[in-house]
Amino acid sequence: MTDEKPENTANAGSGNHFKSAASSPLPTINFATFVFSLNSSALVQLGMLEDPMTNEKTRNLPLAKQTIDILSMLEEKTRGNLDADEAAMLKNILYDLRILYVKEKR
Numbered sequence: 001m002t003d004e005k006p007e008n009t010a011n012a013g014s015g016n017h018f019k020s021a022a023s024s025p026l027p028t029i030n031f032a033t034f035v036f037s038l039n040s041s042a043l044v045q046l047g048m049l050e051d052p053m054t055n056e057k058t059r060n061l062p063l064a065k066q067t068i069d070i071l072s073m074l075e076e077k078t079r080g081n082l083d084a085d086e087a088a089m090l091k092n093i094l095y096d097l098r099i100l101y102v103k104e105k106r
Contacts, residue, residue, distance in 0.1 A: 031078075031086050035071065039093045042067040046100050061104060068097050 027033045043049045045064035047057045075090050082090070 031082070032089060035074070035086075035090055035093060038067055038071055038074075039097065042071070042097050043100075046097075046104050048100065059104060061101070064097075064101055064104075068094065068101060071097070 040049065042064050044051050045060045045067060047059035050057050071090065071094050075094060078090075079087075
C-alpha cells in the first residue's frame with residue numbers, strides 16, 4: 001500500500017485550455033489586487049465591461065450591488081489598518097461604483 005494520491009482526471013478532456021490559462025502570469029496577490037478584482041467584477045456586473053467568459057456586456061444589478069456592499073464591508077472592517085494609498089484607493093473605487101450603480105438603476 002502506498003501513500004500516493006490518484007491523479008485528478010476530472011478535467012482530462014480539456015487539456016490545452018488549462019495549459020494556456022496556467023501559463024499566463026498572475027499578478028501578485030495583495031490588498032490592492034483583491035480590491036481591483038472586486039472592482040472589475042462590479043464593472044462587469046454593471047455592464048460597463050465585457051464578461052471575459054462570454055465577451056458580451058450584460059447587467060446584473062443585484063449582483064453588482066452585492067459586490068459594492070462587499071467592498072463597503074471591507075472598507076469598514078479594515079478602517080485604521082490600511083495605509084493611506086490603500087484607503088484612498090478603496091474610497092475612490094467605492095465612490096465611482098456607487099455613482100455608476102445609481103446611474104444604471106434609473
